Amino acid sequence: MSLEKTLDQINLKSACIEIYGLGYVGFPLTVRLASNDLKIIGIDINPDRINRLENNELMDSEINLESEYLKCRENANIKLQKHPEESSNSKIGIICVPTPIPDKNTNSDIFVISAVNSFLSKAKSGDMLVLESSIEVGTTEKVQKIIESKGFKVGNNFGLCFCPERIDPANKEWGVENIPRVIYCSDDLTFKIAKKIYENVNQGNLLRVSTHKVAEIVKSFENAFRLVNITLVNELAILCDSLGVNVKEVIDAAATKPFGFLAHYPGAGAGGHCIPKDPRFLLESAKKRNSNFETIEHALKINEYMPKYICNSIENKINAMGLKKIVLVCGLAYKANVEDMRDSPSFKIIQEMKKRGFIVYGHDPFFDSNLSKKYLIENHISELNFKNLKNIDDESIKEISCLCVVQHHDESKTRIKEIYDNSVIPFIYDCQSKLQKNPQSKSQLDFLGN
Numbered sequence: 001m002s003l004e005k006t007l008d009q010i011n012l013k014s015a016c017i018e019i020y021g022l023g024y025v026g027f028p029l030t031v032r033l034a035s036n037d038l039k040i041i042g043i044d045i046n047p048d049r050i051n052r053l054e055n056n057e058l059m060d061s062e063i064n065l066e067s068e069y070l071k072c073r074e075n076a077n078i079k080l081q082k083h084p085e086e087s088s089n090s091k092i093g094i095i096c097v098p099t100p101i102p103d104k105n106t107n108s109d110i111f112v113i114s115a116v117n118s119f120l121s122k123a124k125s126g127d128m129l130v131l132e133s134s135i136e137v138g139t140t141e142k143v144q145k146i147i148e149s150k151g152f153k154v155g156n157n158f159g160l161c162f163c164p165e166r167i168d169p170a171n172k173e174w175g176v177e178n179i180p181r182v183i184y185c186s187d188d189l190t191f192k193i194a195k196k197i198y199e200n201v202n203q204g205n206l207l208r209v210s211t212h213k214v215a216e217i218v219k220s221f222e223n224a225f226r227l228v229n230i231t232l233v234n235e236l237a238i239l240c241d242s243l244g245v246n247v248k249e250v251i252d253a254a255a256t257k258p259f260g261f262l263a264h265y266p267g268a269g270a271g272g273h274c275i276p277k278d279p280r281f282l283l284e285s286a287k288k289r290n291s292n293f294e295t296i297e298h299a300l301k302i303n304e305y306m307p308k309y310i311c312n313s314i315e316n317k318i319n320a321m322g323l324k325k326i327v328l329v330c331g332l333a334y335k336a337n338v339e340d341m342r343d344s345p346s347f348k349i350i351q352e353m354k355k356r357g358f359i360v361y362g363h364d365p366f367f368d369s370n371l372s373k374k375y376l377i378e379n380h381i382s383e384l385n386f387k388n389l390k391n392i393d394d395e396s397i398k399e400i401s402c403l404c405v406v407q408h409h410d411e412s413k414t415r416i417k418e419i420y421d422n423s424v425i426p427f428i429y430d431c432q433s434k435l436q437k438n439p440q441s442k443s444q445l446d447f448l449g450n
């Protein structure tokens with residue numbers, strides 16, 4: 001087999017594509033490619049995930065893909081497996097596994113390397129690997145060395161790409177299908193094969209960059225840009241609080257400048273699997289070169305501090321109002337309208353409140369108590385020390401003195417407004433300044449950023 005043959009087979013849709021990691025990134029990609037009649041093997045080491053997919057049990061965020069998924073299962077374009085298998089056809093492995101924050105026990109590439117080795121255990125000449133996971137600078141080169149240690153020659157009889165995913169969950173305007181992608185490819189033939197695959201994803205809208213390092217830095221830099229800008233407005237919100245100025249009014253006014261300004265809005269801090277993590281890869285790279293990346297270091301520090309700042313503001317107000325320390329934290333996911341609870345600032349607020357002796361309740365329409373163990377791991381905590389309220393009707397929240405809204409999910413928006421308008425809870429702290437001040441309400445409404 002050769003890369004020329006693989007190009008022929010991808011043109012004929014007879015090549016076998018293995019997608020490693022069927023999570024937020026890998027699953028939609030699987031459905032997209034399979035819906036375009038490519039033959040996909042979805043591989044995940046989590047048996048629970050495979051079982052649930054085999055039983056057609058999708059996550060909330062995947063429901064919009066349900067009918068396409070079921071069609072692909074029916075016409076056998078998607079096969080689900082825990083391990084790869086040999087194929088006489090060309091094979092293309094696409095790696096969509098997690099990248100943890102590196103520490104002294106774990107490298108960020110631990111899952112990527114494991115998935116690469118898994119693919120290579122059944123690979124042959126002419127096959128190709130695409131890394132979609134976010135990775136540290138140098139990981140693509142490390143993968144190349146592993147491939148070559150098996151006797152293949154990257155760029156000659158084996159293709160290698162890094163094509164980082166840019167998906168923005170719950171973004172209605174920009175989805176997998178219209179977000180342009182950056183790609184590094186080991187050689188021209190591999191680029192042609194990648195282009196053919198991504199025609200089914202984003203119409204092949206790929207910007208090919210000259211080296212893997214460029215692509216690796218681009219991915220981390222994009223998220224560093226977000227983190228630093230979010231931090232900038234969060235620090236501005238803290239200043240505005242002390243000046244008694246509304247930060248949103250400041251930002252909206254600044255945003256009328258038609259050039260050189262990009263509006264970001266304050267919140268309890270950036271969470272999720274990407275923004276608080278990927279910038280660390282640049283920091284690590286700098287440290288390995290005995291240098292520093294102080295903007296990122298500072299942004300990460302402020303991001304960590306935001307939940308504490310919010311708790312200070314709430315505690316001070318509760319004391320001033322003579323209220324009991326009973327709080328309801330609403331919107332536990334890291335972002336509005338997603339079910340993803342990874343590294344969510346709400347969990348940090350809850351931990352901090354508990355330390356300060358608060359009784360804490362939590363509510364999120366996406367919260368699933370069957371996934372409690374998962375939430376613990378994803379938020380690096382040992383217990384979910386709050387009482388989950390499925391229902392936030394008047395009776396269920398009658399004891400609560402403060403409602404802290406971290407995320408305004410569409411599903412809970414109306415009820416939160418009603419709680420404020422009807423003065424059901426004496427004090428409301430809105431981390432996102434989304435509630436409209438209502439002079440008729442007897443509740444005290446504070447925003448992060450006045």
Ligand SMILES: NC(=O)c1ccc[n+]([C@@H]2O[C@H](COP(=O)([O-])OP(=O)(O)OC[C@H]3O[C@@H](n4cnc5c(N)ncnc54)[C@H](O)[C@@H]3O)[C@@H](O)[C@H]2O)c1
Binds near residue numbers: 022
């Ligand atoms: N979620 C996002 O919004 C997003 C956006 C852009 C980039 N990314 C990046 O994409 C990558 C994947 O993120 P995600 O959110 O889809 O993660 P996820 O945790 O939702 O899914 C990853 C899946 O990979 C599986 N897995 C782990 N090791 C494996 C292996 N060796 N072989 C096969 N499966 C394995 C896990 O069981 C899990 O189901 C990460 O690098 C992330 O930083 C994520």
